[in-house]
Amino acid sequence: MSKYVLPKHIAYTRGLADHINVNFSDSTAQALTYEQLCAFSLDDLNSMPLSYSPVQGDVLLRESIINFHQNLNCHRQTLKADNAVTFCGAQEALSAIYQSLLAAGDEIIVLTPSYPSLVAMAKSMGVVVKEIALSADNHWQVSIADFTRLMTEKTRLIVLNSPHNPTGSIIDSALADQLLALAKQQQCYLLSDDVSQASNYHDLALAHRYLDYSKSIVVGVMSKSLGLAGIRIGWAVTQDDSLLNSLLAIKAMSSICCSKVDEKLACIALQHSDKIITTNNAIIRNNIALFSAFINRYKQAFNWQPPQAGMLALVEVKNIDSIVAWSNALVKKTGILTLPSELFGLQGNYFRLGLGQNHFAQTLAIFEQYIDGQSIS
Numbered sequence: 001m002s003k004y005v006l007p008k009h010i011a012y013t014r015g016l017a018d019h020i021n022v023n024f025s026d027s028t029a030q031a032l033t034y035e036q037l038c039a040f041s042l043d044d045l046n047s048m049p050l051s052y053s054p055v056q057g058d059v060l061l062r063e064s065i066i067n068f069h070q071n072l073n074c075h076r077q078t079l080k081a082d083n084a085v086t087f088c089g090a091q092e093a094l095s096a097i098y099q100s101l102l103a104a105g106d107e108i109i110v111l112t113p114s115y116p117s118l119v120a121m122a123k124s125m126g127v128v129v130k131e132i133a134l135s136a137d138n139h140w141q142v143s144i145a146d147f148t149r150l151m152t153e154k155t156r157l158i159v160l161n162s163p164h165n166p167t168g169s170i171i172d173s174a175l176a177d178q179l180l181a182l183a184k185q186q187q188c189y190l191l192s193d194d195v196s197q198a199s200n201y202h203d204l205a206l207a208h209r210y211l212d213y214s215k216s217i218v219v220g221v222m223s224k225s226l227g228l229a230g231i232r233i234g235w236a237v238t239q240d241d242s243l244l245n246s247l248l249a250i251k252a253m254s255s256i257c258c259s260k261v262d263e264k265l266a267c268i269a270l271q272h273s274d275k276i277i278t279t280n281n282a283i284i285r286n287n288i289a290l291f292s293a294f295i296n297r298y299k300q301a302f303n304w305q306p307p308q309a310g311m312l313a314l315v316e317v318k319n320i321d322s323i324v325a326w327s328n329a330l331v332k333k334t335g336i337l338t339l340p341s342e343l344f345g346l347q348g349n350y351f352r353l354g355l356g357q358n359h360f361a362q363t364l365a366i367f368e369q370y371i372d373g374q375s376i377s
C-alpha cells in the first residue's frame with residue numbers, strides 16, 4: 001500500500017464535495033478573470049508558440065520574480081534571475097525542496113497549526129517533525145526561544161510561514177533577523193514560505209533578509225496574495241547552487257517544465273502586481289471590517305483574532321461539542337464550507353476563515369442567517 005495519503009484539508013473537502021457551494025476557508029485573494037489580466041498587457045498571447053518552456057523557467061518571469069522579492073524584502077545581496085526556479089505551484093516547489101534537503105532521521109522545526117503539507121511531506125519521509133505549538137492565549141505569536149529550545153545537532157531545516165496559514169500571525173523583521181542568526185549559527189537550512197507576504201495591508205515590518213544566507217530558500221506563488229490560483233506557477237529562490245541543481249533535477253524528472261502559457265500569464269501578473277495587490281488588499285481589509293462587526297454582534301457564540309496580515313484567521317466557535325460535526329452540519333444546510341482547525345494540527349473548536357473573496361459579504365449574510373436559525377431552534 002502507498003505510504004502517501006491526501007493532506008487532511010484536501011481529503012475533508014473532497015468528502016463534502018457534493019454539498020459545497022462556497023468556500024468560507026479559501027486561502028486565496030480574489031482572482032482576476034483571464035480577460036482582466038490580459039487587459040494589463042499589450043503583448044499578444046495569440047502569437048506565442050506553444051513550445052516547451054526552459055526547465056528553470058522563462059527568464060523574463062524569473063527576473064520578475066526576483067524583482068517582486070527584492071521589493072518586499074531587504075537583502076543586502078543582489079539576487080539574479082538564475083537564483084529562481086519556477087514550479088507548478090508553491091506546493092511542487094516545497095515538495096522538491098523537502099526531497100532535496102531531507103532524509104529519514106533528520107529533524108525539522110515547524111509551527112503548529114500549519115499548512116498541512118509542511119508536516120505531512122516530512123512525516124512521509126521519516127523526518128522527525130519538532131512542532132512549535134501556537135496558542136490563541138498568546139495571540140498565535142512565536143519567539144526566538146521557541147525555536148532555540150527545539151534545535152539539536154540533527155536540525156536540518158527551519159520551516160517558516162509568514163503571514164501564517166491558518167492563524168494570520170506574522171514574523172516581523174526583528175524576529176526574522178534573530179531566526180536568520182540562529183540558522184547561520186547552527187548551519188541549518190531556513191525555508192520561508194512567503195506565499196501571502198504581499199498581503200500586508202497594515203504596512204507591518206514583514207521584510208526579511210533571509211536570502212543573504214546561502215542556505216535560505218524563499219517560496220512564492222501566484223495563488224495567494226495575487227489571487228491567481230488558476231495560473232499554476234510558484235517558485236523557489238535560493239543562492240545555494242547545489243540545492244538549485246537538485247531542484248532542477250527533480251523538476252526535470254516530474255513536470256520537466258511549467259506550462260508556457262502559465263509562465264507568460266504569471267509574468268504579466270508580476271509586472272502589474274502593485275495594482276493587483278492594492279485591489280486585493282482593499283478587499284481583505286473590507287472583509288476584516290465586516291467580520292469584526294459580525295463578531296461584535298455574536299460575541300456569545302464566536303471569538304477571533306483578526307489577521308495581522310494575509311487573508312486567513314482562526315475563528316473560535318463557542319459552546320459546541322465538536323467543530324467537525326458543526327462544520328459538517330453547516331455545509332449540509334447552507335453549502336458553506338468551513339475547514340476545522342484540526343485539519344491544520346490544532347485541537348479545539350476553531351475553523352479557518354478566508355477573507356480574500358469579493359463574495360465574502362454574501363456568504364457572511366447566509367452564514368448569519370443560519371446562525372440565527374440555530375439559536376432560535
Ligand SMILES: Cc1ncc(COP(=O)(O)O)c(C=O)c1O
Binds near residue numbers: 088089161165229
Ligand atoms: C502556506 C502555504 N504554502 C504553500 C501553499 C501551496 O500553494 P499552491 O496551492 O498555490 O501551490 C499553500 C496553499 O494553500 C499555503 O497555504
